[in-house]
Amino acid sequence: MDLAYLHPLYEHPGPWASVYVDTSRHAEDTAHALHLTAAAMARELAGQGADDATCRAVEGAIEDLRHSPDRYGRALFARAGEVVLDPVLAQAPPGGSTAHWAPLPRTTPLLEPAGENPVCVVAYVNRKGADFELRSAVERRPAGAVAGRQWPVHRTSSVDWSERHFQLKVENTWEHNAAEIADALTVCQEETGADLLVLVGERRECREVHDRLPQRIKDLVAETEHGTGSRLLDDDVEQIRTDHVRRRAEAELERFLGARTPDEGGRAAAVESLPELVAAAREHRIAELLIRPEGPDLHRDVWIGEEPDQLATRRTELKILGEQNSWAARADDALMRAAVTTDATALALPEPRDEVLPGGMGALLRWK
Secondary structure, three states, X not given: OEOHHHHHHHOOOOOEEEEEEEOOOOOOOHHXXXXXXXXXXXXXXXXXXXOHHXXXXXXXXXXXXHHOOOOOEEEXXXXXXXXXXXXXXXXXOOOOOEEEEEOOOOOHHHHOHHHHOOOEEEEEEEOOEEEEEXXXXXXXXXXXXXXXXXXXXXXXXXXXXXXXXXXXXXXHHHHHHHHHHHHHHHHHHHHHOOOEEEEEOOHHHHHHHHHOOOHXXXXXXXXXXXXXOOHHHHHHHXXXXXXXXXXXXXXXXXXXXXXXXXXOOOOOOEEOOHHHHHHHHHOXXXXXXXXXXXXXXXXXXXXXXXXXXXXXXXXXXXXXXXXXXXEEEEHHHHHHHHHHHOOOEEEEOOOOOOOOOOOOEEEEEOOO
8 A cells, every 4th residue: 555645744753642433334323333433432532631631632533434434434633623634445444433532543443454445547449439437445436438430330231242341340349449448548557547447338348458557557357257237246346356466466466575585695575573663664665565364463552652763662772862852652653653754565465375474464574
């Protein structure tokens, strides 16, 4: 997952309120339920030591969700009486609504596998052109259209010479329109950064478009047999997105496993013990942070300073490094801060094998 959108959370000092609001249970009393949730989260933060202004800001932000509740939920990150960031969630938060008051924002739940939230462009293809739709777990909106040649587009059943000539023109029209659609779809993918392209339509038209796409994006393409208006189309798109997340996690896990093997000099391109992870974060060497959400090391305390690369497993280490002010923080919070501020990526691994990441965290390194 690209973590760039989390940068605002690390431009100001803590402590921070991190609140995950579950809005997945839509019913007639949703507004009242959110009112109760707002009050409960404010009380929870106050009980953990949050200041009154921040509690009120969080309570008000949750109350505002009554007007347009999200499909799954919302994360709220607040400090000093202000909600700094409020991303929409791609899945309901495990365990329902929760609130945390800590030195650093609690961002690891955003990495749950469904939270990878791949974006896809659905292309509704026909012989005359195509309509594009951008889809993710939290939005669905038009993303442009392309109109090709409108005539001739239909074959005839005649076999005389003039009709065969007409059918050749039809073939030329199809090929021209397929090329137009492929070009427009390529531009749409580049502009949106879509992870997937889903072609919807007759098999032949979709194949004509697929064959004309640049090789670099052909691997992003999936097709569905259910056409426009089918109730099964939405299920197909969601399954394609889910499969993409699973394949990416498996590929990154295999890359991590290979990188753990030391080279001839005894250096590995991946680490997984907490002391090694802390050292790599301190040296800005983390390229991708891998997290198993239930791992035991996530909850362990490390010591942090004011800067993202000021972290250590023992408080005395920070003093040796010249940092006089330090606070205890969860290891995953500290490593996520380091990853965000050094433009690393992060990925949650869905149920990896037992021998992989026994502590729950690992990293692929920028250099050994």
